Amino acid sequence: MIKFILKGILRDKSKSVIPLAVISVGVMVTVIMSGFLNGVFSDIINQNAKLDTGHVKIMTKPYFENKEQLPNDLALLEIQELIDSLNLNYPDLIWTPRIKFGGIMDVPDKEGNTKSQGPGIGLAIALQNSKSDELKRLQLSKSLRKGNLPTESGEILLSDNYANKLKINPGEKITFFGSTMEGSMVFQSYKMVGTVEFGSPLMDRGTFIIDIEDAQNLLDMENGTGELLGYFKDEIYNDQNALVISNEFNSKYSKSQDEYAPVMVTLKDQNGLRESLDMGDAFSGIFIFIFILSMSLVLWNTGLIGGLRRYNEFGIRLALGESKRNVFKLMMVEATIIGLIGSIFGTTLGIIFCYYLQEYGIDISSDIENSTIIMPSVMRAYITSDLFYVGFIPGLFSMLFGTALAGRGIFKRETARLFKELEV
Amino acid sequence: MSKPIIQLKNTSKTYPIAGKEFMALKKLNLSIQEAEFTGIVGPSGSGKTTLLNIIGSLDKPSTGDATVLGKEIKSLSHKEAASLRNFNIGFIFQVFNLLPVYTVFENVEFALLLQKKSALERKKAVMKALEWVGLEDQANKRPDKLSGGESQRVAIARAMVKTPKIVLADEPTANLDSENAHGILKTMKKLNKDLGTTFLFSTHDEKVMGYLDRIIHLRDGSIEKDKKMK
Numbered sequence: 001m002i003k004f005i006l007k008g009i010l011r012d013k014s015k016s017v018i019p020l021a022v023i024s025v026g027v028m029v030t031v032i033m034s035g036f037l038n039g040v041f042s043d044i045i046n047q048n049a050k051l052d053t054g055h056v057k058i059m060t061k062p063y064f065e066n067k068e069q070l071p072n073d074l075a076l077l078e079i080q081e082l083i084d085s086l087n088l089n090y091p092d093l094i095w096t097p098r099i100k101f102g103g104i105m106d107v108p109d110k111e112g113n114t115k116s117q118g119p120g121i122g123l124a125i126a127l128q129n130s131k132s133d134e135l136k137r138l139q140l141s142k143s144l145r146k147g148n149l150p151t152e153s154g155e156i157l158l159s160d161n162y163a164n165k166l167k168i169n170p171g172e173k174i175t176f177f178g179s180t181m182e183g184s185m186v187f188q189s190y191k192m193v194g195t196v197e198f199g200s201p202l203m204d205r206g207t208f209i210i211d212i213e214d215a216q217n218l219l220d221m222e223n224g225t226g227e228l229l230g231y232f233k234d235e236i237y238n239d240q241n242a243l244v245i246s247n248e249f250n251s252k253y254s255k256s257q258d259e260y261a262p263v264m265v266t267l268k269d270q271n272g273l274r275e276s277l278d279m280g281d282a283f284s285g286i287f288i289f290i291f292i293l294s295m296s297l298v299l300w301n302t303g304l305i306g307g308l309r310r311y312n313e314f315g316i317r318l319a320l321g322e323s324k325r326n327v328f329k330l331m332m333v334e335a336t337i338i339g340l341i342g343s344i345f346g347t348t349l350g351i352i353f354c355y356y357l358q359e360y361g362i363d364i365s366s367d368i369e370n371s372t373i374i375m376p377s378v379m380r381a382y383i384t385s386d387l388f389y390v391g392f393i394p395g396l397f398s399m400l401f402g403t404a405l406a407g408r409g410i411f412k413r414e415t416a417r418l419f420k421e422l423e424v
Numbered sequence: 425m426s427k428p429i430i431q432l433k434n435t436s437k438t439y440p441i442a443g444k445e446f447m448a449l450k451k452l453n454l455s456i457q458e459a460e461f462t463g464i465v466g467p468s469g470s471g472k473t474t475l476l477n478i479i480g481s482l483d484k485p486s487t488g489d490a491t492v493l494g495k496e497i498k499s500l501s502h503k504e505a506a507s508l509r510n511f512n513i514g515f516i517f518q519v520f521n522l523l524p525v526y527t528v529f530e531n532v533e534f535a536l537l538l539q540k541k542s543a544l545e546r547k548k549a550v551m552k553a554l555e556w557v558g559l560e561d562q563a564n565k566r567p568d569k570l571s572g573g574e575s576q577r578v579a580i581a582r583a584m585v586k587t588p589k590i591v592l593a594d595e596p597t598a599n600l601d602s603e604n605a606h607g608i609l610k611t612m613k614k615l616n617k618d619l620g621t622t623f624l625f626s627t628h629d630e631k632v633m634g635y636l637d638r639i640i641h642l643r644d645g646s647i648e649k650d651k652k653m654k
Contacts, residue, residue: 001537001539004530004533004534004537006524007526008523008526011525012524012525191476202570212577313519313523315521316511316521316523317534318482318506319480319509319515319517319521320510320515320538320582321507321508321509321511321513321535321538322506322510322538323502323503323506324502324506325503326506327540356606423552
């Protein structure tokens, strides 16, 4: 009987092609939307984690309270001892110091006079430390636009936009003017060896990257750092674990009289990310729910119309001695077959499209040129395991739901009345 | 005299129409013997279709009894009624009602699929039924490639393939020209004789009358006249 039904599905285009097309498109759009929203939120989290927040971050309390001002005079000191203790207590995390500082970058001409000048934000990371994961984490090799990565002390990288603004090329000298952590004026020349693009307009506007030891020397911060970032070893942010760790760490220092006592914050507790991401999560949840619901309604309608269109066929089958239960059962079998094929086809198309969006993305850099938050300039989809089944919810269940509603009419009516309605 | 295959005793059927009860059949008493070739004749609204529906176990009487092949229609469950139709009653419709996406063979085969017959049994029975109606060479055609007469022959083969005891035919010649109508009637008459199948027609068609053994005239839900022709 199933073979007989399959023949009918394959031969009757109104039975198969239209519902299949509707389901495939619906499922495809659901998969794309889901993958895209997934990708955007994951990118925001990853980019913030890599460039700024870590999965957890340790600062002194006053630094944390004034962190927008990059107050290195309130920096953490004796960090090696702190890192050793953290490694012992939290073996699932990798700790890395970072210093952020501001100043003026000056590019001299051949005579030593200022050719161009502009404010910049320095990001000091463990560039020269072969044991550090920072190069890999920030994907500097991939982000390199011109020149090469620093190989020795005294070499720095500039964001590509910033380098263009300052009209400086790799190999040329650049001088930093600023102040040490104690407030003394400092200036130091470096060799700019390459330019990078972070993919975040905020960072791409005016950032230079310098080795942490060079920065410590420059700012008189020996064995000190503004921020100590912790990353889970699998590089995946886990908010629950991060909260447990930060609460445990902070409880140790909660009664400390030291005004420079360290404080640990999680990724989501920085840059207003918890509110933004929770709101984003809620909106995407609502959006996906509404989308799935509306797709279900469309597909339900398709199932219903498909069922109604076939009242005549059902009438003939009832007359030939098929029971109502069997007619209903076979309608559901058909709906399952069409729903499954449509869902598989739609999911495949959706994942192909998501793959394209994952590889190439949608460039929104011109729309967020002046953004003050760290967010990706290219919005990408991410293919995750849930994409392989998320489309089946509207695809299969709504088709079954629609068919069940259409089939309910067959069950409810008296056979003779149905027979008359069926125009048999 | 043979045993009645269909028996109605004081059978009435009422429908609610616009808040009122409409009596489609009024205390009908009727007995049809095995292998009869009977026509039910009457104007629209006389109760012909209601009567066929009750005999075909598609509907139940409101009061009175209707017994078909020894089964009391009123007491049958949906499943039992479907089983009665599946094994013992064939239907032939005015508009043929073939399933358009299936071939002639598959249309005829469908009733046997419901009986869960094996592929070999089905093939044998379908080809035999198509032979009865002279369409064995059209087995792989789709209904849209057939003439009206050929389509009605397929419908007859579909009704006959399960060798039912009773065939109910609702205006089977209404959509056919004279030549095809006579051809169809001759086929049915032959099957009636050869297989002993009981045929019950609802008809207006004068051409049909000449083939009938018995004509039952219905008017306003009551039997006006019941006449044996031979």
